[in-house]
Amino acid sequence: MTVSTDAPTAASVSTPATRLRSLGWIARRVGGGVFVLWAVATVIFFALRLIPGDPVDAILGGPGSQASAEAVAQIRTDYGLDQPLIVQYFLAMGKLAVADFGTSYALKVAVAPYVLTQLWSTLVLTLASLVVAWFGALALTLATSGRGRVARALGSGFELLAAAVPHFWLASLLIILLSNTLHWLPPISVPGPLGLVLPVLTLALPLTGFLGQVMRESLTNAYEQPFVLSARARGESEWGVRLRHVLRHAALPGISLSGWAFGSLLSGAVVVETIFARPGLGRTLLSAVTIRDIPVVTAVALLSALTFIIVTIATDVVDRIVDPRVTEVAAR
């Protein structure tokens, strides 16, 4: 099948002028990303010093330390904590600019490799959840929209419920049901895919509901478009209409929202990783904030922001590929 009527003016994409515009667009996005990273680092730096609690405690093994005066003085000098705040800020930014994340106050290890190992675990969790949520939402909406009233009611009812359920509650429910009652899955994260099932379900189900709601709406709109009518008139089967014509439209808002969805998955990871005792950025962040391990908090925040920025740019690019109209509108 050739380019269908529902994807207009795709041919106009690769002229030199549009390519230049695309490059400029990417450059602007990257520049914006760098600005966001700097802002995140700055906010984190000052926020962590405004809340009560002394970073020296983290270095001394946690709050409530009664270490000697010599020990405390030495730490202040070693970590530059005796300098004025503004000096500390510029020193910290200078190091971050060359990707020097320093040493963890609590763990005494280099922050960058430590946080990167945690990032991997969180990426596996969040990306798997995103994929599951995506397919779940697509399957759900394709199967139940444009059908009878009962199917539609069931579909949107499920979506509403799933989107409203908080992660911690869903996690407990899944543990009781799938682990303690049916004994299908371990309640804690274990190596291998089996240990990933419950955490991914917990993160993916609410997102499935949310994505499903959005897709259903655009799907319903697409059904009323003339190209659907003409496809039907050509004798296209019902599933053919759904998969070849309507799906693209349904997917669009889903793709645009994936960047946002990924951000929400990252924050959901804090809860899910804690409940299922899974290593990852979320849990690292929680414990680091609790004891004011500033280098770790900064690195996790920057890394999360960076990942979020990359995913957002990626979804925008995919968005432009799937729906060339976006480029047109942006270029006008």
Add this chain to the structure above:
Amino acid sequence: MNAPRILLLPLSIAASAALLAGCTAASEPAAEPVDGGTLVYATGDAEPGCLDPHVGGNYPQGLISTQYLESLVSKDNDGEIIPWLATDWTESEDGLTWDFTLRDDVNFTDGTPFDAEAVKANIEHLKDPDTASSTGYLAVGKIDGIEAVAADQVRFTLSAPDSALLESFSQPWVSIQSPTALERDQATNCESPVGTGPFIVTDWVKQQSVTLERNEDYNSAPADAEHTGAARLDAIEWRFIPDAATRYAALQSGDVDVIDNAQPNNISSAADVATIEELDAPRPGAANRIELNSGKAPFDDIRVREAFIRSVDVNPGIESLFFGTAERSYSVLSSVEAAGTSTPDVFTTDPEAAKTLLDEAGWDTIDSDGYRTKDGERLSLTFPISTNQSIPAEQSLFEQIQASAKDVGFEVILQPTDLSSWYGALFTNEYNLVSAPYTKVGADVLRILYHSDSIIPAPSGYYANLAQLSDPALDAILTTASETSDASERQDLYAEAQSIIVDGFYVLPLYDQQNHYLYSTSVEGFRALPPVAAPTFYDAWLSN
């Protein structure tokens, strides 16, 4: 009236039968211990930043290091100090010199021999500012000089007599590590500390688990252990599972064998599960208690302190919120401390008496919200709560206290915060009530918590005397007690000290520092090591 009793009869018969059945099960001859297997332990305590408990020195470090590090002495179930790495000790007449005889046949797991030089290196390590030790540093504070007299003889000279020295040495934060390993940089020693213990740290996956493997050459079990030689388990997987409900679910599903920090509701439901057993091992030192900050108004007035204690009845709350798993304490000290005195009469509830006391103290007007006022100021009490330390049941208990104090006219402002903010509130004196656990072996904890010296902040800002109790008479008693080695004399002094503390209404004791373990019935020979009630798996084995 008779009918219910008749109905109850079959029930009580059934209960007795169940009890008898339980007795028979328990008296069955224990099976022969078997070697091998990996035990999975799930801890709810925070993951330590460093596995060397000299660095900093908190309870989570003490829990895990008990598996691979050992101390000079230990304590048995009766509270008596017993030999461990040291076989014998003598205190000089003036209490300023202590001679310890050490085991001469023990090696660290890196091959370094355990001897007097090793002990010396460890005490020096605790005192080195680079180590940034807190708990261990305090414990060896009175040690001025260490001399390796012979390979198996070490002599400590003290700046003042220290009747708590042996108790201090029994703590995991003063455990002895390989001097060779201590010479490595701190990050390395934090990852893989080397001791003489029954297990060896072989791997640490952050936010996940620490792997401990059996020390095949182990020969230094404490005097109260069940067997000698190497441990029975091949390995321990020490998992960090912060969520209490998940921890219990993992125990039920068999994914883990032992859990700590078991919550009251789980302990209560586990009582009906045949395959799960409970070990209740209260921590030593102080009981969990609410301190009344006497350092500032309104609690600088003893009448207001007494009024607060008379106004709150905590017993029904403890009974219902803790499902009967925690027993009300009427002592400042933990029930495992022999020196503790229980004084229920001091802590009776009497709201009417409380109102009279407040009237006398000048808090005799009541504002539109029902709170008492004096000179236009409301009788307000700030109560910062550490959500990292106070379990949900305890937080609910504080809410009940808030409600019953209101009936008398106290406004209690609960401020749940994270640990760092909580310490921040304490260090800036922004509290009237606080509950702060404190673990230490022995009654000398009273000196740390209530001697006026402990109001002076440590360089980090910390101070332990949160009641801000400043009484020269009490100071004198506590100092004398810490320098008195005669056991019964010491006991009398601590009794006297406790009566000053409770009669001054500086504290409201709640219960022992809760330390409940739940474990699968397939785990045999598991116990808590008496000094700080940390788990020990040296004797443990898996029956299937």
